[in-house]
Amino acid sequence: MPHPITSVTVHAPGTVANLVCGFDILGLCLHEPYDIMDVKLLPEKEIVIHSADGYPLPSDPKDNTAGAPLIEMLAELEDNIGFEVTIHKRIKPGSGVGSSAASAAGAVVAANHLLGNRFSKEQLVQFAMFGEKVASGVKHADNIAPCIYGGVTLIRSIHPLDIIALQPPDLHVTIVHPQIEVKTADARAILKQKILLKDAIRQWGNIAGLVAGIVQQDNALIGRSLEDVLIEPVRSILIPGFDEVKQRSKEAGALGGGISGSGPSIFMLSADKATAQNVEKTMQEVFTRVGIAYHTHVTQINTTGVKIVAEA
Amino acid sequence: MPHPITSVTVHAPGTVANLVCGFDILGLCLHEPYDIMDVKLLPEKEIVIHSADGYPLPSDPKDNTAGAPLIEMLAELEDNIGFEVTIHKRIKPGSGVGSSAASAAGAVVAANHLLGNRFSKEQLVQFAMFGEKVASGVKHADNIAPCIYGGVTLIRSIHPLDIIALQPPDLHVTIVHPQIEVKTADARAILKQKILLKDAIRQWGNIAGLVAGIVQQDNALIGRSLEDVLIEPVRSILIPGFDEVKQRSKEAGALGGGISGSGPSIFMLSADKATAQNVEKTMQEVFTRVGIAYHTHVTQINTTGVKIVAEA
Structure with missing residues (x-):
């Protein structure tokens, strides 16, 4: 069967899992940061x-977090085809905004296209x-689904998988990624099981x-x-400056926020862009004073998810 | 200060607390059963x-579950007034559809009117x-709020109190009250604290x-x-026939349901009246065979709560 399109470029965006109280069940999609991924159809069953x-x-x-999903996808197909994936990694691995999920989601959306x-x-x-599963040992979907x-x-529910798209609110998101390492596995291990x-x-x-507030x-x-x-x-202990960022972001007008995924990034939601920018300044001040390098983003909730930006 | 209205009659409806998964936080209001309460203004600070x-x-x-709230209300007022309350109890105490909440809510809504x-x-x-608190020792609001x-x-949240009215779905409710005693305190005591x-x-x-489904x-x-x-x-063990009622109600077309409050009543939600009536038949069959006397109601979600039906 001929495929009219043989190559595609996608933007695979970052995501915020948990949304503070919704551990393992809630997530939202960001406009920025995003990975760029080029995926090409190959004439035999292989993944490159x-x-x-x-x-x-x-x-x-x-x-590889992009490769393992494509292996699963190919196993469902009788076609003698494969995929070559080139990843332009813009979302820092380990930042807590769904870097591995972006690779996985971007690969499967592109391949499916x-x-x-x-x-x-x-x-x-x-x-x-x-x-x-490749990235963290656990087949969780709280970054994958919003991506x-x-x-x-x-x-x-994970078994059976039951994903509900909630009507997204029109909110601005400020993200700060302090350049410290918090391993997902460690962030999980310190949680109490009871x-x-x-x-x-x-x-x-x-x-x-x-x-209810979102819908x-x-x-x-x-x-x-x-x-x-x-x-x-429990987890905020792993992020120096967390309490101050949270308190001062709210004083700057943020609706609220917290640890993004398992950290170390922190996200804050605001009703308008000016507030989200004030929150960014506050975050920068705190981490400058604490002496930890950081990246920040002021962005919005992305209602599209992985986006096809070019095809040939 | 003269009060133009000196007596009022209200319908104080039953309620379903918990809604299966929403232990201590969710509740819905029923059209039936309801208590009838007559409340009269008295010229001195007393409650009768x-x-x-x-x-x-x-x-x-x-x-008294109607009296204690009125004592609190009077304590907030400088007026030298009181209330005489006559309760026509239609919601059986201990049935699990908010009998005590109806008395309390009916009294304060009538008095406030x-x-x-x-x-x-x-x-x-x-x-x-x-x-x-008088009825069960705990100041919970999951029946009071929907009533x-x-x-x-x-x-x-209870501290501080934060009640959110969710846009109610247009659903039919079938209730069966098997005539067995389940004390709220016992139903609470058997729960695991961890x-x-x-x-x-x-x-x-x-x-x-x-x-999300409701909204x-x-x-x-x-x-x-x-x-x-x-x-x-844990709690369904206290209600003989529970598992069969639940399974057969779903087979009869109910969306789902479970224990109403701390039981022993069981509620089922259905999309239409005919299904709710089929569910009622199923419930009747089960408890007839199990040999436990019962009452049933086929009703709807009551969007009004306590209702003023007469005043003088």
Whole structure:
């Protein structure tokens, strides 16, 4: 079967998992930062991975976050085809804004485009989760889903996979990435496996409030609900300056925010761009004083997810 | 200050707390059953409680679920007034559909009407929670809030009190009250105080799904989200026939459902009246065979809450 399009370039955006109280179930998609990925159709069943920027990405496809999902996808196809992927890594691995998810999601969306969109978004998430397994040992979808669906996604259930796209609020996002290393595996290991029912009740009150605030477009409710009594108090210890960034960002007008994914990036939501820029300044001041190098982004919620930007 | 209206009659409806996965935070208001309450203004600071039906309700106001909230309300007023309350108890105490909450909520809404609505709904909830403290020892709001606000309510937080009225779905509700006794205190005591984080994550995925389903009017999502991995497996042991009622109700077309509050009543949500009536038949068959007497109701979500039906 001939494929009219044989190469495609996509933007694979960063994502914020957890959204403070929604540990393992909520995530949102960002406009920036994003990876650029070129994917070409090959005439035989193979996967080839290149890193365009000298980033030391694993070149063996089965160890690569873009390669492993494509292996799964090819296994579903009878066609004698393959994919060559060139990754321009712009989202720093280990930053906590879904770098590995972007590679995995970008690869499967691009490949699916070359295949004439044979697979559903949900199937693409299933494939892409194999990339997360390579990256962190766990097949989680809280970055993958918003990267593929765009907007804000809820993973109601992993087994069976049940993804709900929530009508995304029109909010601005400020991200600061302090240049320290927080390994996802470590950030997971320090969590308590048993929690108090009363803390869980407080947490799910906030999760319910956050979902209601998002869907009902109630910014004040979103702000009040961005509270995490279980995970953040433990994980924030790994991020110097966290408490001050959070408090001063709110004083600068942010609705709220917290650790992005497992960190070390911190995100804050604001109702307008000027506030998001003030929050950025505040973040810069704190990390300058603490003496940790950083990158910041002022961006918006991306309602598209992975985007096809060129094809040939 | 003269009060033009000196007596009022209200319908104080039953409510379903928890909504399966939303333990302690979600509740919905029913059209039936409801209590009828007559409240009269008295010319001095006193509370008088009558039971119209020979139900053995505590006559000392401070021990009565309608009286205790009115004592709190009077304490906020400088006026030298009081209230005489006559309760026509139609919602069986101990049935699990918010009998005590109806008395408390009905009393404060009626009294507030006589006062020209000086207090907000949130203040009324604060007063009414003193009735729940009399009834169960705990100042919870998950029946009080839907009884006063109507529809479906979310208690995001108790301290500080944060109630969110969710846009209610247009659903039919079938209730069965098997005539067995489940004390709220017992139903609370058997719960584990520590839970696994992974179970909590599954629970809050469902809570988020339920809230999204309600607000986005997605009945299938509501149905999938009516799953409780923490509370129901423990509490349902106290209700013979529970598993069969649940399974057969779903086979009869119900979206889902579970224990109403702390039981023993069971509620099921359906998209239309015919299905809700089929579910009722199924419930009747199960409890007839199990040999437990029961009452059933086929009703709808009540978007009004406590309703003024007469005044003089």
